[in-house]
Amino acid sequence: MNPDIVKERQNASFDVQKLTYILDGGPEKTKRRREISLVLNDPDFDEEDPNFLSRSERYEQAVRKSAQMILKLREYGISDPAEINCYKSVVRGNFHESLGLHYVMFLPTLYSQCDQEQSKKWLPLATSFEVLGTYAQTELGHTHLRGLETTATFDPTTQEFVLNSPTVTSIKWWPGAGKTSNHAVVLAQLYTRGKCHGLHAFIVQLRHMDTHEPLPILVGDIGPKFGFSEVDNGFLKLDHVRIPRENMLMKHVEPDGRYVKPASAKLTYGTMVFIRSLLVGLSALVMAKSCTIAIRYSAVRHQSEIRSEPEPQILDYQTQQYKLFPLLATAYAFSFVGQYMTETYYRISGDINQGDLSELPELHAVSAGLKAFTTWTTNTGIEVCRMSCGGHGYSRSSALPDLYAEFTPTCTYEGENTVMMLQTAYLVKSYRQAKAGEQLRGIMSYLNDMEQRHVRAHPASARPALVDINDLSDLVESYKLRAALVESAAKSIQQELQKRRSHEDAWNNSAIDLVKASDAHCHYMVVKLFTDKLSEIGDPDINLVLTTLAQLYALHGIALNSGDFLQAGLLTVPQMQQIPVRIKELLCLIRPNAVALVDAFDFPDKVLSSVLGRYDGNVYENLFEWARRSPLNATEVHESFHKYLK
Ligand SMILES: CCCCC/C=C\C/C=C\C/C=C\CC/C=C/C(=O)SCCNC(=O)CCNC(=O)[C@H](O)C(C)(C)COP(=O)(O)OP(=O)(O)OC[C@H]1O[C@@H](n2cnc3c(N)ncnc32)[C@H](O)[C@@H]1OP(=O)(O)O
Numbered sequence: 140m141n142p143d144i145v146k147e148r149q150n151a152s153f154d155v156q157k158l159t160y161i162l163d164g165g166p167e168k169t170k171r172r173r174e175i176s177l178v179l180n181d182p183d184f185d186e187e188d189p190n191f192l193s194r195s196e197r198y199e200q201a202v203r204k205s206a207q208m209i210l211k212l213r214e215y216g217i218s219d220p221a222e223i224n225c226y227k228s229v230v231r232g233n234f235h236e237s238l239g240l241h242y243v244m245f246l247p248t249l250y251s252q253c254d255q256e257q258s259k260k261w262l263p264l265a266t267s268f269e270v271l272g273t274y275a276q277t278e279l280g281h282t283h284l285r286g287l288e289t290t291a292t293f294d295p296t297t298q299e300f301v302l303n304s305p306t307v308t309s310i311k312w313w314p315g316a317g318k319t320s321n322h323a324v325v326l327a328q329l330y331t332r333g334k335c336h337g338l339h340a341f342i343v344q345l346r347h348m349d350t351h352e353p354l355p356i357l358v359g360d361i362g363p364k365f366g367f368s369e370v371d372n373g374f375l376k377l378d379h380v381r382i383p384r385e386n387m388l389m390k391h392v393e394p395d396g397r398y399v400k401p402a403s404a405k406l407t408y409g410t411m412v413f414i415r416s417l418l419v420g421l422s423a424l425v426m427a428k429s430c431t432i433a434i435r436y437s438a439v440r441h442q443s444e445i446r447s448e449p450e451p452q453i454l455d456y457q458t459q460q461y462k463l464f465p466l467l468a469t470a471y472a473f474s475f476v477g478q479y480m481t482e483t484y485y486r487i488s489g490d491i492n493q494g495d496l497s498e499l500p501e502l503h504a505v506s507a508g509l510k511a512f513t514t515w516t517t518n519t520g521i522e523v524c525r526m527s528c529g530g531h532g533y534s535r536s537s538a539l540p541d542l543y544a545e546f547t548p549t550c551t552y553e554g555e556n557t558v559m560m561l562q563t564a565y566l567v568k569s570y571r572q573a574k575a576g577e578q579l580r581g582i583m584s585y586l587n588d589m590e591q592r593h594v595r596a597h598p599a600s601a602r603p604a605l606v607d608i609n610d611l612s613d614l615v616e617s618y619k620l621r622a623a624l625v626e627s628a629a630k631s632i633q634q635e636l637q638k639r640r641s642h643e644d645a646w647n648n649s650a651i652d653l654v655k656a657s658d659a660h661c662h663y664m665v666v667k668l669f670t671d672k673l674s675e676i677g678d679p680d681i682n683l684v685l686t687t688l689a690q691l692y693a694l695h696g697i698a699l700n701s702g703d704f705l706q707a708g709l710l711t712v713p714q715m716q717q718i719p720v721r722i723k724e725l726l727c728l729i730r731p732n733a734v735a736l737v738d739a740f741d742f743p744d745k746v747l748s749s750v751l752g753r754y755d756g757n758v759y760e761n762l763f764e765w766a767r768r769s770p771l772n773a774t775e776v777h778e779s780f781h782k783y784l785k
Pocket residue numbers: 231232233234235239240243274276277282283284285315405408409411412414417418421499500503545551552553554555558562564
């Protein structure tokens with residue numbers, strides 16, 4: 140064990156184990172997660188570091204691993220869905236799996252959209268992995284749902300749908316598992332009796348069940364990408380492919396071609412809402428991994444000098460703390476927000492299953508906004524962590540380049556982040572309702588008292604300084620009032636309309652304000668949820684250290700967005716000047732607990748897969764060992780010497 144890291148652990152002011160229990164949701168859950176993590180000792184999961192393999196080898200290794208995962212699931216008797224997720228997350232490590240889409244999109248779509256008869260047919264096939272599925276929605280030319288071109292036309296004479304990609308731009312593009320899957324849920328514009336009824340989901344067989352040869356369908360892999368090398372994102376061109384009427388999910392077409400309207404057309408989009416909700420928790424996980432690597436490494440790395448003494452740990456540099464500790468605070472904040480998002484998703488989707496769709500718009504808006512907010516922040520955070528590790532952060536052995544490459548498409552898939560932030564119609568609608576005197580419930584209720592507490596541009600000196608920057612509840616209140624930026628967005632739309640612009644142009648001309656409003660709303664939610672969580676934590680030592688992190692999260696956010704807070708007169712210039720001073724104090728308070736705070740995330744070394752983030756801190760000897768395994772070192776003299784240099 141590296142002596143620096145031992146010393147760090149001795150300095151901790153709280154019980155790391157107890158904090159792990161809080162993050163997991165209780166000691167029993169921690170115990171079970173650790174038991175599940177032991178599967179990594181199974182030699183059948185031994186594999187070559189993907190960084191030393193070609194794309195094709197990586198894909199093959201990933202397919203082997205996915206198949207092993209399924210076989211082992213049965214062997215280990217893991218069947219609870221939450222435990223399956225934990226097991227897969229542990230085994231998957233920092234990479235995606237080739238059967239991922241089957242689990243995260245194909246199966247959930249079947250579960251939520253099959254009727255009884257369809258469930259009876261498809262669920263046994265899909266859960267036994269005879270049917271391997273993907274989710275084919277995006278097209279080469281469009282992602283916007285109303286713009287999708289693939290058609291499904293009902294033919295009552297044969298009781299079939301005819302699926303067609305009429306143009307190049309209508310070719311399905313991006314669905315994972317182009318080579319792996321034999322079926323797809325295909326999203327297509329439904330035509331019956333000559334009329335278009337919008338997007339609906341259809342189950343389409345793509346490949347022969349025994350030979351895996353493609354049916355008369357053009358299907359394949361779209362080629363190498365920024366990351367996602369394990370995943371065979373695919374293309375799919377359908378040329379008048381016929382499928383039985385029974386393959387339409389939720390069966391909205393009667394045998395005579397009559398269309399039966401669903402309770403809400405938006406239910407077809409349910410799988411996306413599910414994944415967007417998941418991505419909030421994934422952001423927390425990846426932020427936590429990145430901080431673990433960067434903070435442990437910073438504790439064992441010595442460089443330069445502060446005083447004329449031996450080289451200090453780089454974690455002692457104030458600038459290093461300023462890079463990493465706000466991200467550490469973010470990892471904790473997002474962990475609690477992830478818990479909230481999961482609970483909210485299951486609560487509201489439970490109501491939806493019971494026929495109560497009243498909270499569907501809120502679920503859509505919250506999951507879209509938080510998905511965008513948390514993935515954007517995490518994406519830039521991973522890169523800050525990588526940079527903070529200097530040259531060794533650039534080595535793939537650190538895992539940070541892989542974490543970045545695998546995570547960055549979360550800002551794009553399941554709805555491009557700007558587009559998701561623009562799903563603020565709900566915010567503007569809520570604002571207008573509140574302004575009209577309606578009492579809002581839930582997370583939007585803060586808009587109820589906006590009329591009394593107008594947040595407008597004020598000269599800061601004209602407002603009393605009511606906010607105590609050391610008081611978290613005051614900071615939450617400030618974020619709440621800043622979230623009323625939605626008022627500015629709504630006003631911008633109004634002004635555009637007064638200029639006789641169309642509703643659509645007024646909206647587009649206010650899009651920057653709308654994204655800002657959405658961002659401010661999400662930021663408020665995160666600060667509030669983090670603060671609310673503190674009241675549940677009884678252990679005084681843990682409460683203290685998390686309160687320090689929550690204060691840092693809130694103040695750092697204000698410092699980054701100082702213009703909003705000043706312009707709205709929420710804080711004065713002298714208070715703004717106090718914030719950097721307080722932030723520096725908080726960095727000092729967090730410093731002795733930094734390593735313990737990342738230890739509490741409790742990532743086993745095999746899951747972290749990072750030489751820099753090793754629990755024992757023995758970085759240098761392992762960096763050397765890793766480098767020696769590089770394929771270029773397989774021979775002392777590389778064949779290129781004989782071919783070109785000699
Ligand atoms: C390192 C470890 C790895 C671990 C992995 C674990 C987990 C990760 C999970 C998965 C990762 C693996 C692979 C990635 C797979 C990726 C898959 C995909 O990307 S699938 C394709 C996703 N595509 C999109 O998300 C498209 C985005 N666009 C849209 O959703 C819509 O076009 C948009 C922008 C919402 C607009 O909707 P649309 O109906 O077209 O237009 P309108 O503007 O008319 O909207 C009408 C109203 O409907 C409301 N609305 C829209 N969507 C929903 C919804 N889902 N639910 C409820 N309501 C919705 C909208 O707000 C409008 O409301 P109003 O009329 O204004 O009231």
